[in-house]
Amino acid sequence: MTTELDRPVGQSDSGRTSAPDAATALADISAILRTVLEEYGLDDSEITLDTSFHDDLELESIDLVTLSAQLREFYGERVNFAAFIADRGLEEIIALTVGDLVGYVVDSLAVAEVG
């Protein structure tokens, strides 16, 4: 299950990642989500910051595993979606939106840059 996505826009040859802005992250994450959703034939749905993983995309936990693995492949170890989910309660997970994930990705890569 490999993706054919390009590397993140901000990643240089040295492997050092400069933090993407929210718009870039949304575009990258939307592309990743489309590959995850492909097998369900939902790949034409519009994905915005308000799109809910549960209600709109109907992702269940095993799909989130695929998403997590692809995020890690795309952004590197600093985007640890498994830990992000593990720290949240069930209600928070059900309410999760694409915007929440975009925020998390932008924040964790920005922190990585500072550190």
Add this chain to the structure above:
Amino acid sequence: MATMRVNGIDVHVQRLGHDSGSARPVVVLIHGLLIDSLASYYFSLAPRLAEEGLDVVMYDLRGHGKTSRPPTGYRMEDFVDDLDGLLDALVIDRPVHLVGNSFGGAVAYAMAAARPERVASVIAIEAEPPARAWARNMYEGLVGEQGGLVVQQVTQWLRENPGERNARPFRAAGRVLDETALAQEIPLSALLDEDLSAIRCPVFAIFGGASKLSAQTGMLEASLPHCRTVVLPDLGHSVLVEATAQTYALVRDWLLLGQEAHALGEAR
């Protein structure tokens, strides 16, 4: 890496905390039957154990998650062959710790009995060794006189929630039951001898106090040479879901403090 050809099927594998440069202790997490997949661990115990420096392997059992769903081949010995083949495919030749939840715990016990040289310890969460009592419970749940209690629950839920969003796990369970011999074959598995003498590695068994399986603590401690049991009061069968943090702490301490904690537990 997400899918590996093992024992004639495609097995979905996820690994967290693996570092090819260092030989970290390997722990394999085995999920439960039907409405379950490796996701139960991926978003609970796995990321935390990986952060503690463990090499965490998760896979979807045959018929489950994103692993193949062959029409037949669902006896315990098939599940053991899958795990054995998976360790080969991952080139893991050191003994591994097995964590199994519910049916996954039975797989862990069966693996420890069949391939003792590959298993460092078993952590069984709300699980029993695959001996006669287990086979009886599996039969009642999967076959029974009215088609099995578990099977009834799945089909009833699907009937009462037509078109329900996020019904995929239930629909997947329905497909396994409709399209495979899983329900018929599991109770026909080869069983361990009643004295459990085949299991020689250290065992840590965690139960929910409100679960009927918790009555097995005495039997386990009497039968197994190195066994520690913990009963979490007021919890039922879903210990891993209802008390994730508590379960994590117990599993972590067993894995990281190892035999010292085990000896301490015995001394109490």
